[in-house]
Amino acid sequence: MKAKVYITLKNGVLDPQGKAIEHALGALDFGGVNEVRQGKMIELDIAESDEAKAKSQIEAMCEKLLANTVIENYAIELIG
């Protein structure tokens, strides 16, 4: 089963990357760009084919490794 995991910074956590991108877009004359936030997307393929089990397996991976849950949230999308 293929899946995508989206990892984003929690609300209120400073995002230096997003801030710098916003600034750089402004300097390149792209006006009116706001609230730029940078996150990660991780694509993976796991052996498990049962949806519920796959989801809970990936959840465990997020909690243990993929996301830094002190400052990040994650969302899982199963693709099949």
Add this chain to the structure above:
Amino acid sequence: MKAKVYITLKNGVLDPQGKAIEHALGALDFGGVNEVRQGKMIELDIAESDEAKAKSQIEAMCEKLLANTVIENYAIELIG
């Protein structure tokens, strides 16, 4: 208009981060994980409210800055 940009490595470009994650998941006893690839997700809010225009504006941002098209592909999702 809010949008998300997904930036992924092109096929054939090796992905050290993805590989390291795959390896680390294995070490944590998550078996059967394959083809891990890490990409970026950039969320932004642009002033333009017309869909077509917004899309072409963001495309220009990707070409000019957000993606390195030598090694990366991008996909745009408008959220509204």
Add this chain to the structure above:
Amino acid sequence: MSNDFNAIEITPELIAEHGITEEEREVLMNIMGRMPTYTELGIFSVMWSEHCSYKSSRFWLKTLPTEGPQVICGPGENAGVVDIGDGQAAIFKMESHNHPSYIEPYQGAATGVGGIMRDVFTMGARPIANLNALRFGSPDHPKTRHLVSGVVAGIGGYGNCMGVPTVGGETTFHPSYNGNILVNAMTIGLANADKIFYSKASGIGNPVVYVGSKTGRDGIHGATMASAEFDDNSDEKRPTVQVGDPFAEKLLLEACLELMAGDSIISIQDMGAAGLTSSSVEMADKGEVGIELWLDKVPMREEGMTPYELMLSESQERMLMVLKPGREEEARKIFEKWELDFAVIGTVTDTRHLVLKWDGEVVGDIPVPPLVDASPMYERPWEPTPKAVEIDAASVAAPSSLTGALKQMIGSPNMASKRWIWEQYDHLVMGETIQSPGGDAAVVRIPGKTKGIATSSDCNPVYVKADPIEGGKQAVAECWRNITATGAKPLAITNNMNFGNPERPNIMGQFVGAIKGMSEACIALDFPVVSGNVSLYNETKGEGILPTPVIGGIGVIADVAKSMNMALKNADEELVLIGE
């Protein structure tokens, strides 16, 4: 004071939740002569916290020897300043970021490095070397691997980006740190001896200026967060760790040094822990003046921020300055060139009060001298550490194989090479690193000169545990030896006192013993203490860490080309043992 911001009712419970004891509450009420507002309560709570007030340690810290002909400025400012000849000064200090690094190793360690560098460049010095003293739990503890790699990456991530070489440190492992690692970071900066910047505000009517990054809701204390009403609707608990932005700090460094090259700054203070509160209070207190802040003018990262949050935020990469009148535009130009925020957010007054306004309306008003002078100081009960039983060397069996014993020693985590760590630090940037990590002390050359600074950080906590006095002495002596081994003359030290819960007499006894031992060694070696930091309550499940008074020392060597290292140079040369 009819502002909504302070509508929150101040109850004894709320005061207690802010960590203020009943005794301290009495003092607070006497100072204010009324109930404090919510914002004022927040300010008292941070100013009187262990972290800001040093309430358990101050009494003993005052006994450390801090003077010498080489000392330009001892403890009490952002960092210590010593004369290194040729009209130049070294400015240095060590600081801990233990708890944040345990919660989020990368960001905790990174912001620790960022904080100590600000302490140094706020005084006018360009940082030229970083060190880091690390203590982790047992190597086979399940969390250790994650903590080591995160902390090391964080230290490198910040220091490498700043372009300051990380040239030394120490890394040891012991199970007592399993649930409470130590991350102590040290920075040495270089300044002209006649151009050192202090925090003392002066000049009634002078502008108070905010520079750097915007203020967000970073690091506002967890307990007080829960009781506040500003929380948005999201159910996620707001994280209390700060994220570092080394790029912003690099810009801040360059902008500050550019402005400092002129003469428009009267005083400057970095916003570290307790950000705007401690910086403004310290500036006013030192200058015996008042400060009025217009909080609505503070550059904000998030919407709907309150005075309470603005005063308590620990957002990184910010500074507060008092400028000479009429020099705002000159300063603004520099900060805008470096793409940083710049805002005039207040003025110096003659009231000796810290007055906080929002849209012209007063939202807080605290007399500064009693806030500072009446901050609690405890002479906590302590008991001397009982003498450890001496091990009779004869009772230990000789190893059956000397090679085996040697291999075991070299292979032990504490003795093993730390190359894996320091190769992740840029120890060469600036092009002046003469002795890299891996030796006794690092040596960095002073740009344009033949002379250099030798530096080392040391402590053997096992010794301190066995005998705090002797262990304290030995930490100082080891640092002194490491510096002399390069050929440099030791000048002065900074320190980081990492201990358990000071409310326990045996722990307080370790602290007192270490201070006594350090003092004795410092006096004997003419090696005064010019700055330092204290981190208490390092415990897990009621078990304190090993007492860890880390010593960071510097020395000067006239010609770095003559500095010595430990490499064996040629075959067949004799090895000589000196000393007792």
Add this chain to the structure above:
Amino acid sequence: MKSAVILFPGTNRENDAIAALEQASGSKPQLVWHGETELPKVDLIMIPGGFSYGDYLRSGAMAGKSPVMRAVADQAKAGVSIIGVCNGFQILTETHLLPGALMRNAHLKFICKRAALKIENAETRFTSKYDAGQVVKYPVAHHDGNYFADSETLDRLEGEGRVALRYCDDDGVVAPETNLNGSQRNIAGILNEKGNVLGMMPHPENAIDPLHGGIDGRGLFSSMVEALS
């Protein structure tokens, strides 16, 4: 040889670069700020190491789009010599003055150490003081030095003698074990088609003083002085 050093917000090895250029050429390079649109008339433009714009998004990405880099690209076309070291190399690939990209080191860690490098092409204006096949030691200090290009590009680089340096061991052996960051074919530095633009990850400017532990980097700067004065 007259030279200029380009500064971006976050550049941090500029003084190292200035010292090396001054030592070799006897004159101080001019400093050029990232917002400039015109460059002084010089023989050599150096883009030094550091973390331009924090290396946020991708290392060198934002600096690559700055006004001064458009001017640098014009100068490159006009045949002026350009050298980019570390972050400078990353910036040159981001502006497409050099092919390929520099990705995160394969082991994902920042690495700072003295590295052995094999001079692959000693017939360039940057390397003429060395012998082909000579092993030199310069420090490396980078997080994103993992050179990537598709195999077609790599073959072309090789075929045209545009691989300037490779990671090797002390004896000049180029092998997977001597590849300290995962770069394709151990590549540490490459040239553009015309041979007037060099990008490299290692820092020759940190190997110019006996007290640095070696002076192998001097050859690179003296090559340039000889070719460009």
